[in-house]
Amino acid sequence: MQAVTLGPEGTYSHRAASSVADEVEFRESVTAIVETVADGEYDRGVVPIENSIEGSVTETLDALSDREVAAVQEIVTPIRHALLARREDFSVVASHSQALAQCRSYLESEYPDADLEAVASTARGVEHARENPDVAAIGHPDNASGDPDLSVVAEGIQDRTSNATRFFVIAPASEQSEAGGKSSLVVYPNANYPGLLLELLEPFAERDVNLTRVESRPSGERLGDYVFHIDFAAGLYEERAQEAIADVEAIAENGWVRRLGSYDTEHVLY
């Protein structure tokens, strides 16, 4: 199967995508990946959702509320970052903003004077480091293999050894499934009153459905107006999930509820 993910070659997304697809193509942004899968150009896309240190990948959440796709699998993978450079006296560290944030304490203590440059992906940062000896990159250590000019200056530089990122494997909306141990919803209530969030969550608590994540993102419509991303540990085939969603739909009657579908989790090591 073919999948599209964040490029260029060598990103963590590429590694995650390789576990579900034998052919991987690249795009420059998560939004472009979600768009191309929503349009049916690709059967599968792989996008980062959330990191154990830095939290949600907000561009992904926003793309998932703007476009209709299905989440058909969840991939959880440990993230062990390396510092890659042509020489040890660099002045700039380039990487994806998530990776820079995951190594914040290390960079502050070891390279307090370095300028941090956020680029489209870790592998894009590696390209900069290859081209410019003043630049070091944060990425997977294998990005240095086969390149005699690029060395691994340090390994395991993430601020916690438990660092892990969760990815969604996405598919066109028609492939939404009811089978799986977890499910995701995006809810826009288009309302704002005391107790709204409590009301949205109660249907799950009442039916003993465990919520695994609740995230709010600004709707962009007006200040204080939110879209909620809700993940829970039940399949959409289950009566308790269907009933909870029916309640949520009634509360969000002036807005909308998008089902990303149900999926299982795969833990990938590399």
Ligand SMILES: O=C(O)C(=O)C[C@]1(C(=O)O)C=C[C@@H](O)C=C1
């Ligand atoms: O830049 C990459 O290598 C990516 O695949 C993106 C990404 C992310 O957005 O979180 C994926 C995993 C790591 O958490 C760091 C960066």
